[in-house]
Amino acid sequence: MVDFNVTKIREDFPILKRTVNGRPLVYMDNAATSQKPQAVIDAIAHYYAHTNANIHRGVHALSQEATEAFENARRKVQSFFNIQAPEEVIFTAGTTQGINTVAHGYRSILDPGDEIIVSEAEHHANIVPWQMLCDLVGTSLKVIPMTKDGPLDQEVYRQLLSERTKIVVVNHVSNALGTINPIKDMIDRAHKVGAIVLIDGAQSSSHIPTDLRGLDVDFYVTSAHKMCGPTGVGMLYGKKHLLEALPPYQGGGEMIKEVTFDATTYAELPHKLEAGTPNIAGVIAFGAAIDYLQNIGIAAIGRYEHELLVYATEALKAIPGLTIYGDGPDKTAVLSFNVSGVHPYDIGTLLDQMGIAVRTGHHCAQPIMDFYQIPGTIRASLAFYNTKEEIDIFINGLKRAASMLST
């Protein structure tokens, strides 16, 4: 931790200076959304104060500047994820919209009898769109089960793969548990049977360096707001030939080449899949977030967060009656747990009184809760601006809450 100056990093995040219920904020709900550094906040304000214009259309200076800033953000995303061509980066409203864009497009590509493989450990956003697709087309959904400590059962995955498999969808990291999936191996295996793979990177892209070209993944989705960027922005990556084959999810302006009442021809990528005026300020701020993260370095962030994870895990395990879910060897800094005999909601409520923000509930991953036969968990998800001192405050708060609830 010598070369990781967390004190200096915390200075970049104005929200970390505030208090909640009279206590300094301890923010440990980073898997829900990350906080924003000043550079990202400034990028939004600067855009509206200096550049605001619609993009890709106007001949005037502002429109050209806005277009340049917007396309510059696309190149930043391209380089951050090691993507071959900028037109393979589609800006979306977030991970959910990215998944829906692909699932919707495959309505006209799949045939009844085709199979889609998902995992038991997905966020609802990576389950429901595929169920909707299956209902409509008559394809069937196959599920890779979880094993006790979170990892997916790779043996079953291998058995599920067949020439009927057309799409495999899996997260890089589970939002509820933090389990890291061996996606490179899973992608390679899917490709051997001719299936394409969509990876949900929402919980990994700001914690694990992601080389999309190296992974040879077909589609990848993530959200800016989990990466210190603004809400309402995300990106869908697709291999060019797959994006070209994908029918547009939404029709509108920007995405067309020519419109008559007889026929409309679509624009080239990426515009074909970016109908309407996008969240221009958001995309530009996403670019600023990527600059910010890259400046610190995702690998360094990952190493520091792992130290926090080890420290917090050890402290949690010392609390009697506490169970950590998904305590496998490969995970990001997510701690999902319960205290015996206590409802997660009660713990969350008392921690909130102490200024500590954690998430309680099923985390939009009910199949995982069903797997463990619990209604929900308490989830503390850490980021690179958290500190060991904050973990101490959290652990003490947790002990205090548990003792209040058990007496």
Place this chain on the structure above:
Amino acid sequence: MSIKAQQQDIIEEFDLFEDWMDKYEHLISLGKSLPLIDPQFKTDDYIIKGCQSKVWLHGALEDQYVVFTADSDAIITKGIVSVLIRAFSQATPQEILEANTDFIKAIGLSDHLSPTRANGLVSMIRQMKLYAMAFQTQLNA
């Protein structure tokens, strides 16, 4: 005691607590001492689903007065349920229909009634009013 007087009583009781911890400890003990709901009413027919904690609520009309019993799987929710029952139970349907929930704010628990709190309490109050409305119709019939 009227609902208004009962609510005033609750406000005065909560005024005694100086910090949040005492207040929540009181809520927890109220939750623990909430009379048990008849098991036949602790079924899905009587459940009020929040996203996280569940509340079961049953209302009966006894001699012109509505009597509520309830339970929750989370103890703090159960404590607040107990406060709501104290405020609204043993009142006439008319009184319940006319009553407001301002006292929740006065005792510093309005957070729990905001839409972000997925604990079923907002729905519980609505359900209490629905019971009252049904009983009122019954009485007028």
